[in-house]
Amino acid sequence: MAIASINPSTGHVLRTFEPLADHAAEEKLELAWTTFHEWKKTPFSLRRQVLLNAAAILDSEKRIFGEIMTTEMGKTIGSAVAEAEKCALGCRYYAETGERHLAIEEIPTGASRSYVEYQPLGPVLAVMPWNFPFWQVFRFAAPTLMAGNVGLLKHASNVPQCALAIEDILHRAGAPKGAFQTLLIESGQVESILNDDRVRAATLTGSEPAGASVASHAGRRIKKTVLELGGSDPFIVMPSADLDAAISTAVKARTINNGQSCIAAKRFLIHDSVYDQFEARFTEGMKALKVGDPMDDSTQVGPLATEAILRELHDQVGRAVDSGARILTGGSPIARPGNYYPPTVLAGVPRSSPIFYEELFGPVAMLFRVRDHHEALDIANDSPFGLGSSVWTRDPAETDHFIQGIESGQVFVNSMTASDPRLPFGGVKHSGYGRELASFGIREFVNIKTVFIQ
Numbered sequence: 001m002a003i004a005s006i007n008p009s010t011g012h013v014l015r016t017f018e019p020l021a022d023h024a025a026e027e028k029l030e031l032a033w034t035t036f037h038e039w040k041k042t043p044f045s046l047r048r049q050v051l052l053n054a055a056a057i058l059d060s061e062k063r064i065f066g067e068i069m070t071t072e073m074g075k076t077i078g079s080a081v082a083e084a085e086k087c088a089l090g091c092r093y094y095a096e097t098g099e100r101h102l103a104i105e106e107i108p109t110g111a112s113r114s115y116v117e118y119q120p121l122g123p124v125l126a127v128m129p130w131n132f133p134f135w136q137v138f139r140f141a142a143p144t145l146m147a148g149n150v151g152l153l154k155h156a157s158n159v160p161q162c163a164l165a166i167e168d169i170l171h172r173a174g175a176p177k178g179a180f181q182t183l184l185i186e187s188g189q190v191e192s193i194l195n196d197d198r199v200r201a202a203t204l205t206g207s208e209p210a211g212a213s214v215a216s217h218a219g220r221r222i223k224k225t226v227l228e229l230g231g232s233d234p235f236i237v238m239p240s241a242d243l244d245a246a247i248s249t250a251v252k253a254r255t256i257n258n259g260q261s262c263i264a265a266k267r268f269l270i271h272d273s274v275y276d277q278f279e280a281r282f283t284e285g286m287k288a289l290k291v292g293d294p295m296d297d298s299t300q301v302g303p304l305a306t307e308a309i310l311r312e313l314h315d316q317v318g319r320a321v322d323s324g325a326r327i328l329t330g331g332s333p334i335a336r337p338g339n340y341y342p343p344t345v346l347a348g349v350p351r352s353s354p355i356f357y358e359e360l361f362g363p364v365a366m367l368f369r370v371r372d373h374h375e376a377l378d379i380a381n382d383s384p385f386g387l388g389s390s391v392w393t394r395d396p397a398e399t400d401h402f403i404q405g406i407e408s409g410q411v412f413v414n415s416m417t418a419s420d421p422r423l424p425f426g427g428v429k430h431s432g433y434g435r436e437l438a439s440f441g442i443r444e445f446v447n448i449k450t451v452f453i454q
């Protein structure tokens, strides 16, 4: 039962799938390879139309796709429907901008003409996580198809129905069958796909060990990779901040997607002069959230995606307490069927504790009191991760201090971190490398060909 849909709010097995046999995987690779040679010659106008059609399908059937997401991985139905809408936005973004991002760039030299041309690489393997089961895939698929590459999706084993639905959307939108294929395979089968010469590059969104494994196999075959890995984003609040906005955003930023987002705020670094107020009101806000059935429109926090995630999160909370942390609210699984964990606030996690350096992938916040902006920056950067960051201050000098000093792929000022198709997305340090979205994302998997004509 390795590839299975299990409803996280009940524990019921919805459907199981046999992993693809070697000969079936070979047929899909061959189809990807032959389709690539046709697809790369298609005009931008045709690729654009496929993405616009996909956007229209996503918009018109968003409730159906939302229900598939919610029943497979437990996100609230409202956020699942919004995710389908965001995928439509991503498709439209690349439909409208893709040709411009890949236009020939003239570069004057002594030659009669010299320029750069962007050409597709071939089949690209995408190894994707379950937490944003549609958005993670569409933010890969839209630029991939627009650039003239073809996509092979190895989705997380707990969201096979999302994976099949996405393949179906793109085929109904007019993409040839081989331009985008879902491979229902287990993680152990990824190495042989990466070793195949027809697969030219890979992108992985997920955990550090998975990223290291895929990148090392791809590296041995000299194939480019993009890695979008974990995060333990700081959320910094200074005395000049709008405290009401900071507190309500902090609650949302920690519990978005039931706390399972790479760019969720995870470490809250609060200036001494506003700490006590922040701690009391933030804890109140976390306690007040409605936890329950994710299909109920009024639910704010649903179950964690799998039982294993629940166990791991609770183990981390236990280790934090053993190392001296105090629980201000929450702290143990909710006694009901399904993988329910309450919004939890921890204060006083010592920096000497291993938990301080780990990612908490669920609705658990760690609060820290800081003396000034220097200490805030020091703690923010004391992490193996460097994905996003959120800074709350109205002081221009402090704003600059954080923008310049934070070791992260993105810094949001007086706002929570979020992805936007118009802005590049990615991290530094153990959060990975390469960028998705915007012009940077579509240029990751192209041959930047230099042309020099004397």
Ligand code: NAP
Pocket: 127, 128, 129, 130, 131, 132, 154, 155, 156, 157, 158, 185, 186, 187, 188, 190, 205, 206, 207, 208, 209, 210, 211, 213, 214, 227, 228, 229, 230, 231, 261, 262, 263, 359, 361, 387, 427, 431, 432
């Ligand atoms: P995961 O266990 O690493 O799984 C992600 C994907 O990698 C799944 O498809 C998984 O397949 C596959 N995989 C796991 N081990 C592999 C291996 N050794 N070789 C090849 N493939 C392997 O991560 P997750 O628990 O699903 O996702 C949570 C993590 O993703 C968190 O750390 C989160 O921060 C990160 N994330 C990052 C971003 C970002 O943009 N930076 C976005 C979302 C999530 P199976 O399911 O079959 O194991």
